[in-house]
Amino acid sequence: VIDPLFLAEAAVNGLLLGGVLALLALGLNLIFGVIDIVWIAYVDLVMICMYAVYFSVQVYGWPIWAGGLASVALGALLGIGVHLLIISPILTSAPVNQLLATGGLLFFLQSLATFLWTTDHRSVRLTLPRLELFDMPISVARLVAFALSILAMLGLYLFLTRTYIGTAIRAVSQDREAMALMGANPHRVYLVTSAVGGAMAGVAAALLIIQYAVHPFFGAAFGPITFMICVLGGLGNMVGAFVASFIMSEVIAISGVIWSTEMGYVIAFVVFVVMIFVRPGGILARRG
Amino acid sequence: MRARTLGLVLVAALAVAPFVPMGVMREYTIHVLVQIFIWSFIGGAWALMGRFGLTSLGHGAFLGLGAYTTTLLWNFVGLTPWLGALVAVALTAVFAVIVAYPCSRFQVVGHYFGLVTLAVGEVVRLLIIAERDWTGGSLGLTVRAAGADSLLAIQFADRRVFYYGALALWLAGLYVWWRVDRSMARSAMEAIGEDETAAASVGIHVTRFKVGITVLSAVLTAIGGIAYAQYISYVNPDTLAGIGVSLRIVFAVVLGGMYSLLGPTVGTALTIALSEYLRVLFGVRYIGMAETIYGLLLVLFIIFLPAGIYGTVRDLLRRRRAAPLAA
Numbered sequence: 001v002i003d004p005l006f007l008a009e010a011a012v013n014g015l016l017l018g019g020v021l022a023l024l025a026l027g028l029n030l031i032f033g034v035i036d037i038v039w040i041a042y043v044d045l046v047m048i049c050m051y052a053v054y055f056s057v058q059v060y061g062w063p064i065w066a067g068g069l070a071s072v073a074l075g076a077l078l079g080i081g082v083h084l085l086i087i088s089p090i091l092t093s094a095p096v097n098q099l100l101a102t103g104g105l106l107f108f109l110q111s112l113a114t115f116l117w118t119t120d121h122r123s124v125r126l127t128l129p130r131l132e133l134f135d136m137p138i139s140v141a142r143l144v145a146f147a148l149s150i151l152a153m154l155g156l157y158l159f160l161t162r163t164y165i166g167t168a169i170r171a172v173s174q175d176r177e178a179m180a181l182m183g184a185n186p187h188r189v190y191l192v193t194s195a196v197g198g199a200m201a202g203v204a205a206a207l208l209i210i211q212y213a214v215h216p217f218f219g220a221a222f223g224p225i226t227f228m229i230c231v232l233g234g235l236g237n238m239v240g241a242f243v244a245s246f247i248m249s250e251v252i253a254i255s256g257v258i259w260s261t262e263m264g265y266v267i268a269f270v271v272f273v274v275m276i277f278v279r280p281g282g283i284l285a286r287r288g
Numbered sequence: 289m290r291a292r293t294l295g296l297v298l299v300a301a302l303a304v305a306p307f308v309p310m311g312v313m314r315e316y317t318i319h320v321l322v323q324i325f326i327w328s329f330i331g332g333a334w335a336l337m338g339r340f341g342l343t344s345l346g347h348g349a350f351l352g353l354g355a356y357t358t359t360l361l362w363n364f365v366g367l368t369p370w371l372g373a374l375v376a377v378a379l380t381a382v383f384a385v386i387v388a389y390p391c392s393r394f395q396v397v398g399h400y401f402g403l404v405t406l407a408v409g410e411v412v413r414l415l416i417i418a419e420r421d422w423t424g425g426s427l428g429l430t431v432r433a434a435g436a437d438s439l440l441a442i443q444f445a446d447r448r449v450f451y452y453g454a455l456a457l458w459l460a461g462l463y464v465w466w467r468v469d470r471s472m473a474r475s476a477m478e479a480i481g482e483d484e485t486a487a488a489s490v491g492i493h494v495t496r497f498k499v500g501i502t503v504l505s506a507v508l509t510a511i512g513g514i515a516y517a518q519y520i521s522y523v524n525p526d527t528l529a530g531i532g533v534s535l536r537i538v539f540a541v542v543l544g545g546m547y548s549l550l551g552p553t554v555g556t557a558l559t560i561a562l563s564e565y566l567r568v569l570f571g572v573r574y575i576g577m578a579e580t581i582y583g584l585l586l587v588l589f590i591i592f593l594p595a596g597i598y599g600t601v602r603d604l605l606r607r608r609r610a611a612p613l614a615a
Contacts, residue, residue, distance in 0.1 A: 038399060040535075089591045095398060096343045100542055101590040103535045108583030115576030216576075224410050224531065231403050262418035269407040269414075276404055277394045 006257055012138060014253030015246065019146035020208060022245035024222060025229040026153055026238065027200030033173040033236020034193045037087060037098045041105040043226055044219030045082070045198065048109060049075045049205030051214055054122050064126065068206035072199050079198015083191055106219065113216035121213035145207040152203045157238065159196070169193055173236045225252075225265070228272040234282020244283060248272075302455055306448045318447045320564055324557045325454035326516050329461040331541045331552035333508035336468060337501055338538070338546045341481035345402045345534050346409030347509050352416060352529030353380050354510025355517035356429075360422060363432045368440045373514050377507050384506035385499055392498040395484065406531060413530035428524030431517065442518045450519050457515055458553070461508065465549055468504075477501060543589055545596025554598045 028042045039045075049071040056067040086101050126141060160166040172179045172189045180186050212218070229248055233240030248268050256264035275283065306318055334347050357376035361367040367375075387408055390396075396404055416423045423429055434441035444450065468474055476497050479487040488494050517523045527533060536559070544555020562585065566578035593600050 038402075086587060086591065090594070093590075093594050095402075096338070096538070096542060097590050097594050099343070099345070099402060100535070100539055101587055103539070104583050104586035104590060106535075106583070108580055108587065111576040111579030111583060113576075115574060115580050118575070220531065224406060227403055228407060231400065260418055262414040266411050266414045266418065269411045273404050273407050276396060276400060277390045280394060280396065280400065 007254060010253045010257040011250060013142075014250040016139075016142040016146050017253060018246035018249035019142075019149045020204070020211070021222075021225065021229055021249050022242050023149040023152060023200070023204045023207060024226045025233070025241045025245055026156060027197040027204065028226055029230040029233065029236060029238065029241045030156070030169075030200070031193060031197040032230050034169055035083075035087065035091075035190050036176075036235075037091075038102065038227060039082070039197075040099060040102040040223065040227075041082075041109055041219065042102075042197075042201065043223040044106050044109040045075065045078050046201045046205045046208065046222075047113065047214060047216070047218040048078065049202045050209045050218065051113065051117060051122075053206050053209045054124055054214055057124050058122070064124070064206075064210075067124075068203075071206045072202035075202025075205065076195045076199040079194040079196070079201065080191060082198070083194035087194070088187070088190070106223075110216050110219060117216070119216055121215045123213035124209050126210050139211070141210045145211055148207055149204075152200070152207075153238075153242065156196070156200065160238075165189070165192055169196075225268065228269065232272055232275055232283060234284055237282055237284060240282045240284040247283070299459070306451050315447060318451050320560065322447065322450050322454045322519060323516075324553075324560050325451075325458040326512055326519065327537070327540065327560060328553040328556040329454075329458050329515075330509055330512035331537055331544070331556045332461045332465050333505050333512060334537050335541050335546040335552045336465065336508070337505040338541060340477040340501065341397070342498070342502065343398075343402050343538070344405040344505075345531070345538065346405030346407070346412075347506075347537050348409040348529040348531070348534040349405075349412040350380050350384065350506040350509040351513035351516075351533060352412045352523075352525065353383060354513035355523045355528045356416060356423060358514045359429060359431050359517055359523050362441070363429070364422070369442045369514065369518060370440070373511065376510055376514060380506050380510035381503050384503045388499045388502035389495065392495040397484070406534070409530055409534045413525045416525040416529060423523075423525070426525055428522055428527075431521040431523070433521070443521065454515065454519070457511070462549060462553075464504075464508065468501075469549070473497060473501070539586055543586070543593075543596055545599030545602075548598050548602065551596055551598040555596065558597065 024043060024046065028039060031037070031039055031042070052074050053064075053067040053071045056062040056070050057064055062070070082102075082105065086105060087098075090098050090101055132138070160170055168179070168184050168189050169192065171182075171184070172186055172193075176186055179189070208214075225248060229244045230241055232248070233242070233244035248271070251268045251271055252261075252264040254264075255267045302321075305321070306314070308314075310317055330347070330351065334344065337344055354373075354376045357379055358369045358372035361372040361375060362369055387405070391401060391404060417425050420426075431443075434443045437444045437446075476487070476492045479490070479492055480494050480497060484494055513528055517528070540555040540559045541552045542555070543559060544553065545551030559582075563578065563582055566581055570577045589597075595603065
C-alpha cells in the first residue's frame, strides 16, 4: 500500500510539472492552430534556447534574467528562421511532407547539439531555498517557474485578445480563406505567429533550465507529450491545452509513484489515444 | 517489356553480387546491401498504408513487437525464431487491429492519425524499457548465440546466407506491393483516401479495408523487424521502436516516392548509403556531425523534391518522352 503522503507529494509535483508542460504546449499550440502545421522539432528549439541560457549564465556569468531575455530573443529569431526557411516553401505541400520537413529539423538540431556540446547533461545552478508544506518538500525553483509560466500564459492571452495583430492571428486560426478576403495578409500573420511561438519556446527554456538539466535529447523526452497535450486540448484551444497539461502531468506523476516513470508516460499516452477516440475535438469541445 | 528485361538483369546482378571479387570490401558491401534489402522491405510495408493517406508515425511499434517477441521467446523459452515469428506475427496482427479498428470507427485521419500512431510507437518503446528485467531496458538485448551455424536458430557466420535471405524478403515485399497495386483493394483504398463518406456511400466497407491494409502493413513490418534482429543479433528499444526509427522509415519512403513500386527501395538505399558514407567520412572524430548533415539534407530534399526522387526522375523521363510527340 502506498503512503498517502507520497501520493499527495506526487500530486503537488504533478501540478508543478503541469505548469511546465502547459508552457511548452502554449507556443506549439499557437502555431498549430494558426498555421496548421505540426512543428515536430518545437521542443528541440526549446532545447537550443536552454543551451543559450546555460552558456550565458553559467559560462559567461550573466545574471539569470539577462540569460532569460536572451533566450526569448533567440527563440523569436529561431521561430522566424524556421518559418521563412522551412515552413513557407512547403505551406501548400502534402501534410506528410510538412511533418517530415520539421522532423528533419529535429534530427538536425539534435545532432548539431551533440556535435557542438556533446551529450553531457548541463544545468544552471541556482541556490534557492526549499519550502516545506505539511512535511512535503517543494522546490522553490519549480514554484517560481510555475508562477512565471502562468504569467507568460496571461501575457499571451492579453496579446491575442487586446492587440490588433493578436485579433488577426485568432481570425486566421478560425478561417484562413475568409481572412485573406478581408484584406489581411496571412503571410504576415504567419510570420508574427512563428515569432511569438518561438519566443514562447524561449520563455519555456528559461524556466525549464532552472529545474531540468539540458542535453541534446531533451526534445525527444518532452516532444511527444507536448504534441499530445495540444491535440488533447483541441488544436488552437489555449484553455483546453492548459487543462490537458494538468491532466497529463497528474497522470504521469501519480502513476510514476505507483509504478515507474516509464509506466507513467505509457499510461499518459494510452489516455491520449483513448481520449482521441471519444473526444476528437479536444476535452473542452462541445459535443457535436 | 524493357522494364521487365531491366528488372531481370538487376535481379541477376544482385544474385551474383556476393561472389564478385571485391577483396576486403566484400564483407562491408554485403552488410550494407543486407540492411538496404531489409529496410526497403519495411519501407515498402509502410508505403502500403502511406500511399492511401494513412500516414503512420508509429511503425516502430510493429518492428519492436516483432523483433522483441521472437528474441524473448528464443532467449528465455528456446523457441526457434521460425515459430517465434509466427507468434510475433499473430500478436502484431491483433495489436494492429486494436489500433486500427477504433481509428477507423472514430474517423481518426490526417494529423490525428499520425499522432495516435506516434503515441502507440512510444508506448511500445516505453513498455520495452519499463520491463527491463526481461528486455534489458534501454541497454538492449543480445540474441542468445546458438554456438554454431544453425538453420533452426537462423544464425550463420557467413553473411551471404543473410544476403540471399534478405534479397528474397525484398522481392517478396515487391510482389505483395504489386499484388495490392493491381487489386480491387487499391481502388477502394484510393476512394477512401479521397473521401471516406463518399466511398462508404458507393458501398465500400471503409473499416474492413482500412483495418485490412493496416494489418498487412503491420505484419510485414514485424517480419522486417524480426529479420533485422536475427541479422544484427541484437535488439534495442531505440533502434527498433519509438519515434526515431518510425520517422526514419517514413523519411526514406517519402524521399524515394511512396506511390511507385521501387520508390521505397530507392529512398532507403539512398538514406542508408548516405548515412554510411557520412559515418565513414567523419568516423568517431566528430560525433554528431554525420547526423547533422543527414538531417539538413533531409530537410532540403523534402523542400525541393516533394514528389520524391524516384517520382521526380520518372516525371522528368516522361516529359522528355512526351516532348517529341507534342512537337
